[in-house]
Amino acid sequence: MNWNIACIQMDIAFGKPETNYTAAEQLIEQAVQSKPDVLVLPELWTTGYDLTRLEEIADVEAKETISFLQKIAKKHHVHLVGGSIAQKTKDGIYNTMLMINNKGEFIKDYDKLHLFQLMDEHHFLQPGERDGLFTFDDKLCAGFICYDIRFPEWLRAHTTKGAEVLFVSAEWPKPRLDHWRALLISRAIENQAYVVAVNRTGSDPNNVFAGHSLIIDPWGEIINEAGEGVEILTGTIDFTKVHEVRNKIPVFADRRPEFY
Numbered sequence: 001m002n003w004n005i006a007c008i009q010m011d012i013a014f015g016k017p018e019t020n021y022t023a024a025e026q027l028i029e030q031a032v033q034s035k036p037d038v039l040v041l042p043e044l045w046t047t048g049y050d051l052t053r054l055e056e057i058a059d060v061e062a063k064e065t066i067s068f069l070q071k072i073a074k075k076h077h078v079h080l081v082g083g084s085i086a087q088k089t090k091d092g093i094y095n096t097m098l099m100i101n102n103k104g105e106f107i108k109d110y111d112k113l114h115l116f117q118l119m120d121e122h123h124f125l126q127p128g129e130r131d132g133l134f135t136f137d138d139k140l141c142a143g144f145i146c147y148d149i150r151f152p153e154w155l156r157a158h159t160t161k162g163a164e165v166l167f168v169s170a171e172w173p174k175p176r177l178d179h180w181r182a183l184l185i186s187r188a189i190e191n192q193a194y195v196v197a198v199n200r201t202g203s204d205p206n207n208v209f210a211g212h213s214l215i216i217d218p219w220g221e222i223i224n225e226a227g228e229g230v231e232i233l234t235g236t237i238d239f240t241k242v243h244e245v246r247n248k249i250p251v252f253a254d255r256r257p258e259f260y
């Protein structure tokens with residue numbers, strides 16, 4: 001089985017959800033022209049890092065975003081890794097990734113596990129406590145959010161359970177572009193999995209963001225890489241490649257977890 005992927009590398013208006021819904025919808029309408037099976041959005045794409053105003057602008061129980069994504073998924077018969085949004089719950093605000101299948105069914109939400117202190121997340125957000133595993137078309141995938149990629153053990157915990165595609169939504173600043181690329185390529189090689197990583201572009205009052213969304217195969221080869229600007233990045237995932245690479249170098253069978 002193959003999947004055509006489309007990554008929505010967008011700019012994000014700081015603290016303006018309505019502007020961002022409109023911008024995302026326009027880009028998605030362009031992206032669906034190539035008939036993707038899966039569409040992916042970046043981190044905190046409705047609000048950006050306007051953390052001091054989250055109490056006011058976060059989506060309560062993610063209701064508005066889920067309904068926005070469900071409408072798109074059904075209209076275009078496309079699976080959505082709906083990036084992440086600031087979700088307001090009774091326990092606090094979370095940085096939450098939303099997965100909707102191509103029938104418009106809500107499949108999974110994943111709250112960012114590792115909060116990034118350098119961008120003050122720990123002062124405004126609650127850390128997640130659940131895994132990022134989910135299934136589209138019977139294929140086991142996993143979702144991660146930005147800083148999570150610095151924790152190889154977290155991604156490995158998902159591939160040892162069988163995940164074959166690792167989706168990453170990010171707002172990764174430009175000064176650490178080299179880390180972004182190196183970490184993502186490493187996560188693909190060590191997990192022998194596809195990595196589909198969507199970063200935002202543009203800037204906010206505190207950071208300039210790197211763009212350079214990436215689709216990487218299980219051998220660590222880059223299938224496609226975006227530039228710095230607004231872009232729809234596409235690429236095809238061939239699931240047989242996961243099994244070819246895992247059979248060639250049987251990393252999972254050769255692990256010695258009793259010594260780790």
Ligand SMILES: NC(=O)CCC(=O)C(=O)O
Pocket residue numbers: 043116119145146147148150170171172173176179
């Ligand atoms: N939004 C984030 O989690 C950014 C992570 C980051 O920039 C890093 O260097 O790690």
